[in-house]
Amino acid sequence: MSIWPIIHATGRRIGYARVSTKDQKLRMQRDALSDVACDRIFEDHGISGSAASRSGLDAMLAELQEGDTVIVFKLDRLGRSVLHLSDLLVRFRNDSIHFCSLSEGINTTTPGGKLIYHVFSAFAEFQRDLIVENTLAGLQATKRRGTKLGRPPALDIETATLAHQSIRQKGISISEAARRIGADRSTLTRWLSTIDAE
Structure with missing residues (x-):
């Protein structure tokens, strides 16, 4: 039985993983995203969350389609600040894209989870x-x-x-x-x- 939230979306599951330094490993995030059957995983390795542009994140945003679910291991892997994270989640809502953060149990594919937007x-x-x-x-x-x-x-x-x-x-x-x-x-x-x- 999975320890992760159950994702009730019909679209693709798009994972995103990031570590800040070259010395850190993406394995734990990759394993968690694989556990929830992500169709594709975008990564940024050795890139600070404060970086204005991240090639993996930018590529993911360009790839997303209505009905997709963006999945991250933790919230801080996605946004470089609370404002940046908030803006990304508003953008997801505007584009009819779901969001799930595995560690925090945030899951907008559920009725209660939509409140997070x-x-x-x-x-x-x-x-x-x-x-x-x-x-x-x-x-x-x-x-x-x-x-x-x-x-x-x-x-x-x-x-x-x-x-x-x-x-x-x-x-x-x-x-x-x-x-x-x-x-x-x-x-x-x-x-x-x-x-x-x-």
Whole structure:
């Protein structure tokens, strides 16, 4: 009898495994993903979770189809931050993709498990609100100290945050997001780095 959650999805089971350093082994994650009969497993080996781009994760996201289930051994193998993880789960929900984290027992193929999408969606919105609030508070504090801020930024934090949300949750490209908000790609990229660093 399997110790892992029962997955009730009709689509493919797509596994994802990651270790942060070359010295670490993927064997335990591979074994667990094989135990739940993953059709395909994508891997990133020796890549930190904080890396902006991960070839295995990027390939998996490009491969996913409606009805698939993404399966990981632990939550921290997928997202590089809680905001990144939250955005990925919102993206899965938007694309009708299920998610299962074996160690935590999170399984959106069950009615109760679907609640996790709502929790992470609310958290992503909360986290972005905090980023905007903290950025604006920092600017106000700088002004109160009499420090000159230079010319106004080409892009404000609220607009950059909305663009960040579209990129991370809907999978649109940075170039497309920049076009939609009327900003240079390089300007938006700088803001994205700032938001991801929070």
